[in-house]
Amino acid sequence: MRHWSEDSWDAQQGGPIVRPYALTQGRTTPSRPDIELISMVSTVRLPGRTTRLQPEQLRALALCRTPTAVVEVAAHLALPVCVVKILLGDLLDHELIALSSPDASAATDVRFLQAVIDGIRRL
Amino acid sequence: MASADSRTVPSPDAATGKIVVAGGFGVGKTTMVASVSEIAPLRTEELITATSAGVDDLAGIEGKSTTTVAMDFGRITISRDMVVYLFGTPGQNRFWFMWDDLSRGALGAVVLVDARRLDVSFAAVDFFEHRGIPFVVAVNCFDGRQVARVDEIATALDLPPGTPTLLCDARDRESVKEVLLTLLHHVLKAATA
Numbered sequence: 001m002r003h004w005s006e007d008s009w010d011a012q013q014g015g016p017i018v019r020p021y022a023l024t025q026g027r028t029t030p031s032r033p034d035i036e037l038i039s040m041v042s043t044v045r046l047p048g049r050t051t052r053l054q055p056e057q058l059r060a061l062a063l064c065r066t067p068t069a070v071v072e073v074a075a076h077l078a079l080p081v082c083v084v085k086i087l088l089g090d091l092l093d094h095e096l097i098a099l100s101s102p103d104a105s106a107a108t109d110v111r112f113l114q115a116v117i118d119g120i121r122r123l
Numbered sequence: 124m125a126s127a128d129s130r131t132v133p134s135p136d137a138a139t140g141k142i143v144v145a146g147g148f149g150v151g152k153t154t155m156v157a158s159v160s161e162i163a164p165l166r167t168e169e170l171i172t173a174t175s176a177g178v179d180d181l182a183g184i185e186g187k188s189t190t191t192v193a194m195d196f197g198r199i200t201i202s203r204d205m206v207v208y209l210f211g212t213p214g215q216n217r218f219w220f221m222w223d224d225l226s227r228g229a230l231g232a233v234v235l236v237d238a239r240r241l242d243v244s245f246a247a248v249d250f251f252e253h254r255g256i257p258f259v260v261a262v263n264c265f266d267g268r269q270v271a272r273v274d275e276i277a278t279a280l281d282l283p284p285g286t287p288t289l290l291c292d293a294r295d296r297e298s299v300k301e302v303l304l305t306l307l308h309h310v311l312k313a314a315t316a
């Protein structure tokens with residue numbers, strides 16, 4: 001099995017399935033259950049010199065200086081969403097990012113719905 | 124499409140919502156998302172295992188039974204405090220479990236249909252009806268052709284009474300805005316009922 005750092009895997013083209021698995025160091029689920037597709041991720045501080053991170057995690061930190069949804073991070077890193085959730089879980093554990101998850105009851109929140117309606121009208 | 128630099132930057136705790144655009148293969152889902160999104164639709168992948176424990180799970184990834192399924196999405200920043208994402212679901216019926224993940228917590232769904240091929244969108248109608256997720260049916264009028272009346276389509280799709288059904292042009296921003304507004308009013312009505 002090649003290590004992820006040994007090739008210039010172009011995720012746009014698809015690639016060996018071993019890479020995401022290696023990236024997560026064999027883990028198959030995120031350390032946190034609350035990381036959703038449209039959770040907003042924002043970088044709160046830069047990693048210290050001794051924090052060991054993957055290049056993909058550093059890229060996520062750079063990207064999320066502007067608050068960015070999980071699915072968008074996945075698209076920019078060209079990695080499957082489930083892999084990105086695991087990588088972001090590490091960043092949360094290191095307190096490098098903040099996570100804001102969607103309100104599960106948004107679909108019944110009249111004020112939220114009305115604000116979306118007004119916003120789409122203005123487009 | 125607004126240019127990237129004119130974008131309102133959301134706050135770290137901005138509320139987010141999602142709307143699902145579903146329907147059969149090639150009915151114009153990606154086109155519809157692109158028409159109202161402030162970014163060109165982005166594409167991402169989810170890993171699926173055949174034994175599927177669900178899409179959130181990497182278990183079994185080392186086996187041969189893993190496949191990836193692509194979804195695309197667009198973004199509408201309503202304000203600093205609110206961002207809505209539009210998801211185009213994979214068209215193939217065999218990826219129905221992907222719809223489960225996508226529609227959890229969704230505001231509602233648009234089932235896009237091509238009037239010449241209604242059958243490819245049957246599964247999407249079934250899906251949202253059975254899960255009680257509010258949806259509207261938008262008939263994409265390819266080339267401005269209207270091959271059937273809205274009420275005929277509603278009958279053919281066997282829609283639950285009161286399901287809003289309207290004609291649209293997935294390439295046209297104003298038309299897609301109207302579809303989304305129809306959906307949101309429908310959702311609002313359900314929320315206040």
Ligand SMILES: Nc1nc2c(ncn2[C@@H]2O[C@H](COP(=O)(O)OP(=O)(O)OP(=O)(O)O)[C@@H](O)[C@H]2O)c(=O)[nH]1
Nearest residue numbers: 147148149150151152153154214264265266293294
């Ligand atoms: N003439 C015309 N062409 C359209 C319209 N909407 C979509 N198309 C074209 O139809 C084709 C399919 O549209 P897509 O938006 O890719 O459809 P889709 O539902 O995302 O397709 P899949 O993701 O492959 O299931 C593309 O070539 C579009 O350019 C329309 O209203 N009129």
Ligand SMILES: [Mg+2]
Nearest residue numbers: 152153195211
């Ligand atoms: Mg598409």
